[in-house]
Amino acid sequence: MNFNPLPYPIGQAVIFWLILFGSVTGIVLAIALFTSLVARGLKGPAAVLGQVRDFAVDMIRLSPRRVFALSSLTFKEAIRRKALLIFVVFALLFMFGGWFLSGTGERPDEQARVYISFVLRVIGWLTLPVVLLLSCWGIPEDIRARSLHTVVTKPARRNEIFLGRFLGFSAVGSIIVVIMGVVGYFWIVRQTPSDLVARVPRYGDLAFLDREGNPGRGVNVGDMWEFRSYVEGATRARGLWRFKDVYPGDNPDEGLVLESRFEAFRTHKGDMERGLLCELSFFNPETELRVRHRPFQVKEFSQNEIKIDRKLSMYDEETNTTKEVDLFDDLITDGTLYVEARAIDPGQYLGMARPDLFIRMANRPFYVGYAKAVFGIWMMAILVVALGVTASCFVKGPVATLLTLTFLIIGQGFREFMDRMVFQNLNNVLAGGGPVESWIRLIRHMNPQVPMEPGVSTSIIQFVDARMFDLLWIVQHIVPDFRHFRMAPYIANGFDVNFESAIVPGLAVMFGYLLPCLLLGYFSLKLRELEAK
Amino acid sequence: MQTENVIEIRNLSKVYRDFWGRRKVQALKSLSLDVKKGEVFGLLGPNGSGKTTTLKLLLGLLFPSDGEIRVLGKPAADVDKNERIGYLPEESYLYRFLNAEETLEFYGRLFKMPAEERRKRADELIKQVGLDHARRRQLKEYSKGMTRRIGLAQALINDPDLVMLDEPTSGLDPIGTREMKDMIIRLKEQGKTVVMCSHLLADVQDVCDRIAILYAGELKVMGRVDELLSEQDETQLLTSRLNDEALAEVRQVLERHNAKMLKVGHPTASLEDLFLRTVDESRARPGRRFMPGEDGAAGTPAPAPAATPES
Ligand SMILES: Nc1ncnc2c1ncn2[C@@H]1O[C@H](COP(=O)(O)OP(=O)(O)OP(=O)(O)O)[C@@H](O)[C@H]1O
Ligand SMILES: [Mg+2]
Numbered sequence: 001m002n003f004n005p006l007p008y009p010i011g012q013a014v015i016f017w018l019i020l021f022g023s024v025t026g027i028v029l030a031i032a033l034f035t036s037l038v039a040r041g042l043k044g045p046a047a048v049l050g051q052v053r054d055f056a057v058d059m060i061r062l063s064p065r066r067v068f069a070l071s072s073l074t075f076k077e078a079i080r081r082k083a084l085l086i087f088v089v090f091a092l093l094f095m096f097g098g099w100f101l102s103g104t105g106e107r108p109d110e111q112a113r114v115y116i117s118f119v120l121r122v123i124g125w126l127t128l129p130v131v132l133l134l135s136c137w138g139i140p141e142d143i144r145a146r147s148l149h150t151v152v153t154k155p156a157r158r159n160e161i162f163l164g165r166f167l168g169f170s171a172v173g174s175i176i177v178v179i180m181g182v183v184g185y186f187w188i189v190r191q192t193p194s195d196l197v198a199r200v201p202r203y204g205d206l207a208f209l210d211r212e213g214n215p216g217r218g219v220n221v222g223d224m225w226e227f228r229s230y231v232e233g234a235t236r237a238r239g240l241w242r243f244k245d246v247y248p249g250d251n252p253d254e255g256l257v258l259e260s261r262f263e264a265f266r267t268h269k270g271d272m273e274r275g276l277l278c279e280l281s282f283f284n285p286e287t288e289l290r291v292r293h294r295p296f297q298v299k300e301f302s303q304n305e306i307k308i309d310r311k312l313s314m315y316d317e318e319t320n321t322t323k324e325v326d327l328f329d330d331l332i333t334d335g336t337l338y339v340e341a342r343a344i345d346p347g348q349y350l351g352m353a354r355p356d357l358f359i360r361m362a363n364r365p366f367y368v369g370y371a372k373a374v375f376g377i378w379m380m381a382i383l384v385v386a387l388g389v390t391a392s393c394f395v396k397g398p399v400a401t402l403l404t405l406t407f408l409i410i411g412q413g414f415r416e417f418m419d420r421m422v423f424q425n426l427n428n429v430l431a432g433g434g435p436v437e438s439w440i441r442l443i444r445h446m447n448p449q450v451p452m453e454p455g456v457s458t459s460i461i462q463f464v465d466a467r468m469f470d471l472l473w474i475v476q477h478i479v480p481d482f483r484h485f486r487m488a489p490y491i492a493n494g495f496d497v498n499f500e501s502a503i504v505p506g507l508a509v510m511f512g513y514l515l516p517c518l519l520l521g522y523f524s525l526k527l528r529e530l531e532a533k
Numbered sequence: 534m535q536t537e538n539v540i541e542i543r544n545l546s547k548v549y550r551d552f553w554g555r556r557k558v559q560a561l562k563s564l565s566l567d568v569k570k571g572e573v574f575g576l577l578g579p580n581g582s583g584k585t586t587t588l589k590l591l592l593g594l595l596f597p598s599d600g601e602i603r604v605l606g607k608p609a610a611d612v613d614k615n616e617r618i619g620y621l622p623e624e625s626y627l628y629r630f631l632n633a634e635e636t637l638e639f640y641g642r643l644f645k646m647p648a649e650e651r652r653k654r655a656d657e658l659i660k661q662v663g664l665d666h667a668r669r670r671q672l673k674e675y676s677k678g679m680t681r682r683i684g685l686a687q688a689l690i691n692d693p694d695l696v697m698l699d700e701p702t703s704g705l706d707p708i709g710t711r712e713m714k715d716m717i718i719r720l721k722e723q724g725k726t727v728v729m730c731s732h733l734l735a736d737v738q739d740v741c742d743r744i745a746i747l748y749a750g751e752l753k754v755m756g757r758v759d760e761l762l763s764e765q766d767e768t769q770l771l772t773s774r775l776n777d778e779a780l781a782e783v784r785q786v787l788e789r790h791n792a793k794m795l796k797v798g799h800p801t802a803s804l805e806d807l808f809l810r811t812v813d814e815s816r817a818r819p820g821r822r823f824m825p826g827e828d829g830a831a832g833t834p835a836p837a838p839a840a841t842p843e844s
Contacts, residue, residue, distance in 0.1 A: 058612070063645060065642060065645050066642065066643055066645065068642075069639060069642035069643055070643075073628065073631075073639055076630065076631070076635075077628065077630055080630040081630070145626060145629075146622065146624075146626035147626045147627060147628050148626075149589075149594055149622055149626050150620070150622060150625075150626050150627060150640070150687065151643065152593075152594065153592045153593075153594065153615055153618065153620040154615055154640060154643040154644065154691075155612055155613060155615040155616045155643065155644060156612070156615075156643050157612050529594065529595050529596055530594060531589075531594070531595065
């Protein structure tokens with residue numbers, strides 16, 4: 001679990017979505033055409049194409065007024081069914097939550113982090129079940145009570161019914177999120193003594209030089225899944241960052257503020273009184289100018305702010321004089337700044353990863369970051385509504401709830417595991433084979449490294465495993481990645497929520513699912529008799 | 534006279550299947566009928582004979598297993614035809630958390646009626662169905678008859694050309710039943726087409742131009758009510774109350790003209806006779822179309838079959 005905001009490749013994501021969406025629709029259409037041809041002769045494909053045309057017509061002639069009528073009905077229904085009673089639970093949690101969380105005697109920033117995480121988690125955990133249940137039971141209940149009969153015998157189209165439900169429940173979810181968000185904000189502000197801000201980091205790219213000074217990776221100090229690489233002290237090993245678009249701010253006299261969160265890894269005790277020393281230097285590859293900044297002590301698990309003045313002085317070894325250098329004019333060309341970090345203490349290591357060194361931009365007010373984190377929860381609630389309404393178009397309430405819940409769980413908790421399995425399988429580094437093979441190895445006490453004896457049974461096992469991985473791959477690509485909506489780590493770490501690496505992916509995931517959901521819901525409602533069975 | 538068919542049903546069959554596709558009930562067997570513009574058409578039949586199924590198929594709520602349907606010149610699955618249709622379901626399937634005004638407001642919006650017109654029409658209808666005193670109460674507090682009334686109002690919100698009423702009078706009090714009948718007649722006068730199912734044969738006889746009797750999903754009788762019921766070999770006299778003396782005189786007059794007094798009494802609901810005969814006959818000889826004049830099941834000779842298939 002490391003905090004590592006990466007920019008989201010939105011262009012690539014859109015292309016991938018188009019390919020996936022296009023191929024799935026293509027395959028479904030092809031199967032429908034083929035089976036209808038087999039079942040009903042030439043009339044079959046004509047009917048299938050007729051359905052496609054009907055969808056297009058219904059989309060073109062969709063009436064926002066009807067959608068609005070249906071969504072206000074949905075909203076009214078939820079309110080009159082007392083969905084807002086959830087606020088009582090919310091209020092209770094806050095009244096008692098305060099007792100459990102406060103007075104832990106921790107550092108103020110640590111405490112703020114606890115409060116922020118608590119509030120965001122409560123909002124998420126209260127909103128999601130409500131919208132999940134509402135959206136999964138709305139249409140099935142409408143069908144069971146046959147009130148939908150009275151609606152579909154009016155000129156209401158199936159897509160309008162889907163959208164009306166979706167927007168209505170979204171409105172309920174939005175109200176819940178907004179009210180809880182506002183209350184939560186004041187609660188946090190009241191509970192935390194220190195001033196809260198949202199720091200704005202600008203990250204760069206990281207490369208390493210090894211102890212001989214050649215490009216390479218840093219040292220791995222043992223943990224396979226370690227996210228940091230280590231730079232050995234008093235060698236030529238370096239972490240090398242490149243920051244782009246660095247320009248002077250509003251005040252031309254100001255330099256830059258850097259912040260580091262390197263990890264110290266001691267191979268011997270050394271001087272325990274002080275932290276390990278780290279030295280940053282700036283250099284300009286165009287002019288080969290290099291300026292070393294004074295070393296600082298690495299304080300672990302907290303912010304190390306390093307102020308860089310605009311005017312820096314450097315000792316010129318050739319002329320034996322001290323020169324003044326301008327940060328923006330001499331060290332930065334085309335807005336690109338190179339920073340080298342090295343460890344000074346011999347035999348000690350500094351762990352570095354890309355987000356461990358960044359430029360601090362002007363702070364934003366806390367509420368900006370907080371609002372964005374709440375927005376993340378909102379997007380998740382909307383996606384849950386879309387999934388729930390879609391599921392409820394083809395199965396009954398309990399099944400729809402289960403289905404959506406499964407999506408939520410796979411999309412959030414199992415995601416990491418699933419991604420790792422698929423990745424290792426695709427790269428042939430999965431020790432011990434797939435599920436069936438692993439079971440057999442387990443039963444036979446076989447070492448994962450020993451290859452299976454070749455033979456028919458092994459081929460069968462491997463075939464089955466390969467299909468299981470295909471299935472896993474499909475699940476991985478169909479179930480939304482709910483982790484994209486988690487913005488709490490940003491503000492709990494005192495940062496603003498980054499637009500490119502957090503908001504954009506969230507929006508992409510949310511919008512990416514809307515059209516497929518609409519299609520699935522539309523055809524489920526259209527192709528089935530809305531008769532309670 | 535050019536009459537346009539508002540509803541055309543050809544060889545319509547419906548098989549209800551369960552989740553696994555196994556057939557459960559054959560609710561309709563090869564039904565063909567037409568309903569002409571401007572007429573009031575009654576669908577009769579015992580419970581479970583397929584009346585509601587027919588209406589639902591016409592509305593596209595169910596999909597036919599076989600056969601063809603055209604409603605207002607469009608296929609049953611077409612949404613646009615609903616602009617001109619009003620439907621009162623068997624039980625009023627409405628949103629119970631809305632009140633009467635909100636209900637009509639909601640359905641009016643589905644027709645994209647402008648706000649002003651919507652309000653006016655809703656107000657009119659609420660008064661017309663006699664719910665003025667309960668317009669702000671949620672439907673879940675309504676009695677059965679009140680729910681029926683608001684259901685009717687809902688069906689008329691768009692001033693439809695074709696009204697389908699599934700047992701419109703069920704649950705209504707005698708006054709309500711009377712009002713319903715008047716309303717159907719009024720609709721007819723306005724040139725609308727009405728298709729209704731009902732078990733109240735006297736009412737059907739009063740308002741319907743044509744009827745069809747279904748038995749176990751099959752069409753048994755269809756034709757104009759007056760033709761089906763007129764018994765041309767009989768003459769019925771209706772007078773004010775006669776004393777015995779007068780009655781004896783009438784009998785003498787009849788004897789002079791070689792006629793026999795068959796029955797003296799109050800006129801009966803003869804549709805009831807027809808209905809019961811049809812059902813009895815269908816039960817006795819399943820699979821045959823019933824010709825009212827063919828047999829002497831009810832004792833009296835009847836005219837040549839009026840129920841010719843409409844195709
Ligand atoms: N959803 C359904 N699933 C299975 N069978 C059904 C369903 N709806 C109706 N049926 C069956 O279809 C047949 C016709 O039913 P339908 O409701 O059309 O009768 P009806 O003529 O309207 O009767 P009633 O006078 O009682 O209203 C019945 O045998 C009924 O059991
Ligand atoms: Mg019925």
